[in-house]
Amino acid sequence: MKKIYIAGHRGMVGSALVREAENRGGFEVLAAGRDRVDLCDQSDTFAFLAEEKPDIVIIAAAKVGGIHANSTYPADFIYENLAIAANLVEGSRQAGAGRVLFLGSSCIYPKMAPQPMPEDCLLTSPLETTNEAYAIAKIAGLKMCQHYRAQHGLMYHSAMPTNLYGPGDNYHAENSHVIPALIRRFHEAKEAGAESVAIWGTGTPRREFLHVDDLAAACFHLLKLENPPDWVNVGVGDDVTILQLATLVAKTVGFEGTIETDPSKPDGTPRKLLDISRIRETGWTPAITLETGLAGAYKDFLTSLETGAARL
Ligand SMILES: NC(=O)C1=CN([C@@H]2O[C@H](COP(=O)(O)OP(=O)(O)OC[C@H]3O[C@@H](n4cnc5c(N)ncnc54)[C@H](OP(=O)(O)O)[C@@H]3O)[C@@H](O)[C@H]2O)C=CC1
Numbered sequence: 001m002k003k004i005y006i007a008g009h010r011g012m013v014g015s016a017l018v019r020e021a022e023n024r025g026g027f028e029v030l031a032a033g034r035d036r037v038d039l040c041d042q043s044d045t046f047a048f049l050a051e052e053k054p055d056i057v058i059i060a061a062a063k064v065g066g067i068h069a070n071s072t073y074p075a076d077f078i079y080e081n082l083a084i085a086a087n088l089v090e091g092s093r094q095a096g097a098g099r100v101l102f103l104g105s106s107c108i109y110p111k112m113a114p115q116p117m118p119e120d121c122l123l124t125s126p127l128e129t130t131n132e133a134y135a136i137a138k139i140a141g142l143k144m145c146q147h148y149r150a151q152h153g154l155m156y157h158s159a160m161p162t163n164l165y166g167p168g169d170n171y172h173a174e175n176s177h178v179i180p181a182l183i184r185r186f187h188e189a190k191e192a193g194a195e196s197v198a199i200w201g202t203g204t205p206r207r208e209f210l211h212v213d214d215l216a217a218a219c220f221h222l223l224k225l226e227n228p229p230d231w232v233n234v235g236v237g238d239d240v241t242i243l244q245l246a247t248l249v250a251k252t253v254g255f256e257g258t259i260e261t262d263p264s265k266p267d268g269t270p271r272k273l274l275d276i277s278r279i280r281e282t283g284w285t286p287a288i289t290l291e292t293g294l295a296g297a298y299k300d301f302l303t304s305l306e307t308g309a310a311r312l
């Protein structure tokens with residue numbers, strides 16, 4: 001049985017990965033919170049990995065947030081994400097882990113990349129400014145895996161997911177991503193009997209949304225490949241405008257008022273649709289539609305409010 005360390009197992013992605021590992025079976029799952037290991041601390045991380053000696057490591061720990069958090073705390077985003085990537089990749093090598101899967105993000109690609117964005121448009125022109133710090137750290141993590149694979153012959157590789165959503169999301173009013181932010185805002189507006197809800201920006205940017213359970217399935221699919229790409233896009237191959245998304249979230253939540261835009265807030269990158277032909281060629285395809293996924297995410301939000309587990 002392979003021992004798999006899922007770094008960040010309490011997060012939205014990490015908890016989906018733990019569920020997927022348990023459903024598939026055949027893994028001894030190692031999960032350790034910040035109380036056990038601070039992944040920004042090099043000696044702490046090296047000692048933890050040397051003691052536990054996992055066979056496989058999935059790096060789903062990161063400092064994560066939406067457009068506001070990324071542009072407000074760029075120093076935290078670049079430092080913490082560089083430290084986590086460097087400590088886990090080098091610590092895994094020292095501890096003898098034969099396989100590492102690093103999770104990046106679609107924001108690694110240039111702001112004005114061709115759409116849909118193929119893997120090889122990486123580093124061809126400037127990044128979007130609102131998340132440049134985070135993107136640079138994610139590019140460094142991806143490049144570490146690529147170079148460790150080349151120099152050390154280790155099977156270290158990466159997945160670049162598009163915007164994600166699902167159970168266990170962060171519903172913070174300012175620091176969250178757009179889907180959890182809108183679920184909360186429309187829910188609170190419905191409860192308060194409000195007539196209108198404002199969404200950030202112009203409503204015109206386009207985004208692609210992947211359910212976190214689809215991402216978890218893709219990660220375990222990639223871990224089974226004998227010769228995976230150094231990095232591969234993981235998305236659904238389709239996108240919507242933010243206004244279309246807001247209309248869908250309002251319908252899911254049952255909010256019947258009007259939706260207004262707030263152009264004083266940033267739009268971010270105009271479009272970031274991933275080209276997912278490479279992962280499709282390996283035999284993976286997403287299964288959860290946005291409508292179905294949103295219904296489940298709203299249910300999860302209501303349950304987490306009731307149990308007190310919601311990340312507000
Ligand atoms: N959410 C999204 O839309 C997208 C996410 N991704 C990537 O997926 C991965 C997971 O994201 P997601 O699950 O959404 O994020 P979450 O914020 O939900 O989870 C991140 C996890 O990392 C842990 N963590 C952060 N810093 C440390 C540290 N110093 N030591 C130990 N643990 C730490 C957190 O621990 P604690 O619980 O203690 O805070 C948390 O459990 C990230 O790599 C992210 O870049 C990629 C594309 C889109």
Ligand SMILES: C[C@H]1O[C@H](OP(=O)(O)OP(=O)(O)OC[C@H]2O[C@@H](n3cnc4c(=O)[nH]c(N)nc43)[C@H](O)[C@@H]2O)[C@@H](O)[C@@H](O)C1=O
Binds near residue numbers: 130242267
């Ligand atoms: C996953 C990805 O996430 C971040 O990039 P982003 O795609 O810009 O993420 P976002 O979810 O915060 O916003 C998407 C769009 O939606 C609009 N929008 C409307 N109303 C709200 C709102 O209420 N909250 C938020 N957050 N956005 C809103 C918002 O103005 C923007 O146009 C990266 O920094 C980086 O972390 C990364 O990789």
